[in-house]
Amino acid sequence: MAAFPFEISAREGAARTGVLKTPRGDIRTPAFMPVGTAATVKALTVDQVAATGADIILGNTYHLMLRPTAERVKRLGGLHRFMRWDKPILTDSGGFQVMSLSKISKVTEEAATFQSHIDGSRHVLSPERSIEIQADLLGSDIVMQLDELVPLPSDDDKVAEAMRRSARWGERSKAAFGARDSQALFGIQQGGVSEALRRESAERLTEIGFDGYALGGLAVGEGHEAMCEVLDYAPGLLPADRPRYLMGVGKPIDLVEAVWRGVDMFDCVLPTRSGRHGQAWTWEGSVNLKNARFAEDDTPLDKTSDVPASRDYSKAYLHHLVKSEEILGQVLLSWHNIAFFQTLMAAMRAAIAEGRLAAFRADFRARQRGA
Secondary structure (H helix, E strand, C coil): CCCCCEEEEEEEEEEEEEEEEEEEEEEEEEEEEECCCCCCCCCHHHHHHHHCCCCCCEEEEHHHHCCCCHHHHCCCCCCCHHHHHCCEEECCHHHHHHHCHHHHEEEEECCCEECCCCCCCCCCCCEHHHHHHHHHHCCCCCCCCCCCCCCCCCCCHHHHHHHHHHHHHHHHHHHHHCCCCEEEEEECCCCCCCCHHHHHHHHHHHHCCCEEEEECCCCCCCCCHHHHHHHHHHHCCCCCCCCCCCCCCCCCHHHHHHHHCCCCEEEECHHHHHHCCCCEECCEEEEEEECCHHCCCCCCCCCCCHHHHHCCCEEHHHHHHHHHCCCCHHHHHHHHHHHHHHHHHHHHHHHHHHCHHHHHHHHHHHHHCCC
């Protein structure tokens, strides 16, 4: 029996809306998780993040184990108390960072060994150590198995090897996690853009049995169209009664297309990263506030928003802040972007409940200039 009940309240085609119930609060799905890699959603307070409507945020094993160290977070009361976030937290296992730091890391059957990007110190991250950090030291609510992923395009044999190692690491992660009532463990499907490998991965993970299932190894170089082709079948290979989480995705159009194909949960650094570089996401697509055409634009990004960053500041002022490299510009645009992503998810939940997601999707695609 799964640790957290997942109640699906409405469906439209492959899409569904519902609630994942956790001891720290309900997660309304489809859900977008702001990324708080190093115990902070960059440029924002937890109160600002919560006010956007976020039910859950993401933290990262790799970064927190290096600084301030997971042991220190444990001594200071766990990740929730450390960062003052009392809602659910999902922690990424560190597998993505091992891939992205491949020049200073080595993967064997036993574990991933890597050098710290901070001071060059040597570390070993095994499935068991990843579970210990996430579940016992950080105290996250949703724990991810350690997986191996490869950038795309890659040799088919390399993708298959990584998928099968991830499945074996999934077994070890499950054994290390054991039986817990107040925390959940998610497995991670791998297999690149191969339907046969994705099917094999799903079968192996389902046999092991997890509280939820992630789709990994996408948004790593394959492109939007290829990702959508995988999502046409991959979510349906996973248990229908458990949440499906697409890792590291993405642009608003990616979220809409993935929800249409049956995905329930997402995370991505894009809202805050874009905000730090002068880009805002809106219903009409992305807006580059560095552009001189906004220098005397007295309109806000979204006059209908409840969020001050979106409603109360003109594009002209935001343009000035960005061009002047003022920190406030990064704060306001990050806040606006996180709020827009949450508004988008709420709109999709309502559309599914009312049976109009197909129309919503078509309208959204038409409006997203330059997205």
